Amino acid sequence: MAAHVLQLRFALLIGALRGDVAHVARMVLGLLVLIAATAAGCWGLLTMRDAPTDALLAVTVLGGAALTLGFALAPLMVGATDPLDPRRFTVLGLPSGTLAATLAVAGFISVPTAVLTALAICVAVVWAEHGVDVPVVVVGAILAVTTCVLLARVCMALTALFLRERRSRELSGLFVLALLVVVVPVGVFFASLEWRGRVPSQLEQAVDALALTPFGAAWAFPGRIAQGEDAVLSLAIALGTIVVLGALWFLLVRRLMSTTERPVSTRERGGLGWFAVAPGTPSGAVAARSLVYWLRDRRYIVNIVVIPVAAVLTTVPLLVAGVPPEIVALVPVPLVALFLGWLPHNDLAFDSTAVWMHIASGIRGASDRIGRLVPVVLIGVPLLAIAVPVAVSLHGRWALLPAMAGICVSLFLTGLGLSSISSVVSPYAVSRPGESPFQQPQRVGAGGAISQGVVMLGAIVLSAPPLWWGWIALTKDIGAATMALWAGLAIGLVVLVAGVAIGSAVFERRTGRLMEFAEST
Known part of the structure; x- marks a missing residue:
């Protein structure tokens, strides 16, 4: 059953490139832009092999936390239907635990996860160049990618349960506005900081705080070891985050399989904006x-x-x-x-x-x-x-x-x-x-x-x-x-x-x- 679900997942990815000429052109163009952005991000990370350890830690923790937050917000901002909604498999009579594990693995097979994996590998390579043991950087990359995938699965399930009836482009626009309100001022603040060859103290405080949160703990784990500091707390937070997300995912799958999908309301079909x-x-x-x-x-x-x-x-x-x-x-x-x-x-x-x-x-x-x-x-x-x-x-x-x-x-x-x-x-x-x-x-x-x-x-x-x-x-x-x-x-x-x-x-x-x-x- 697991192999069949994974095969369906690959078929869905390939099927996205089928359709009329305009649709295929848009998909190919978007894929090329994504590949170019990923290549630029990987090149930027690999150029930091000679950078100071504190600068590399700041970049990886801040960037990694932003990526993790993006995986959580994407289901709320994008109005697409989840192709791996557990309710689609209810007719097969599968145990909820087996289905949850299978869908969690299938969640690793996606274009955003492929981009995230490429960036995580580059981060692992750079930390290895800074003297961190290979098993440590591999564990850090696995923890980071797993956290993002499980977080996306959980948020997608919560969206299917509670926001399906209210999805609209207006609601997505409000999420984008809220994101701009947070991102732009923070970006302006970071751009105004004076580096002078070292990480500003304000940024160090932000990195230390993020390293103790579920969003940045996995990304900070190799860096703490490279700095010669105790990384046990970051590792414990990263592992605890995965355990909590995994348990929440299993509970949500059980809840979804015992409920029916809400029909689209009349007013939403009417396009009342x-x-x-x-x-x-x-x-x-x-x-x-x-x-x-x-x-x-x-x-x-x-x-x-x-x-x-x-x-x-x-x-x-x-x-x-x-x-x-x-x-x-x-x-x-x-x-x-x-x-x-x-x-x-x-x-x-x-x-x-x-x-x-x-x-x-x-x-x-x-x-x-x-x-x-x-x-x-x-x-x-x-x-x-x-x-x-x-x-x-x-x-x-x-x-x-x-x-x-x-x-x-x-x-x-x-x-x-x-x-x-x-x-x-x-x-x-x-x-x-x-x-x-x-x-x-x-x-x-x-x-x-x-x-x-x-x-x-x-x-x-x-x-x-x-x-x-x-x-x-x-x-x-x-x-x-x-x-x-x-x-x-x-x-x-x-x-x-x-x-x-x-x-x-x-x-x-x-x-x-x-x-x-x-x-x-």
């Missing part, structure tokens, strides 16, 4: 509808695109005026945070007559206010999480990171809180759906200009404490950076909660006037 991802609550429905508008309506898209461009353009007069470049590098990101918080200040007016759905359904004001903030939060948080570390790295002083984060959080959240009030208290006419975003209707009175100014100036005034402490940290005492961080978080959260609460109450009291506004504009 964000509505299939958002929670089935009033806030979730509002958020899904708002996301569709924000990502497809050119009026929203133009506003999003203009914000970073306008923020960057503000640096030109500052540079011309002679402001030092390291100071100018800190200016655009707070402006982006301010404009992002200000962006939904008139969001209700962009709905046009579609706002009747909220009013006619008797939706609560809190659901409307919270749901409308979801798109700008999903756009603003990743953008700021990437831009803040980049700005601090350009400035060159990482001690200012807490201050910059506190200022941006305060400007962003206070802007959202005030916008939640402004969009129901003082909406003003905007271009209708389908019209040019640069075509603005004639307005009677100055209500629109006043609401815009109140939200923007209000966010700046309320953020004065973190702005002040940030300036103190920049010019005098770097210890004020922590005060700026906590003040920004506290003020931002308080204003956001208060703004949503006030906006909710106003929305419920002014539904008739809001409908009248929507019909008249």
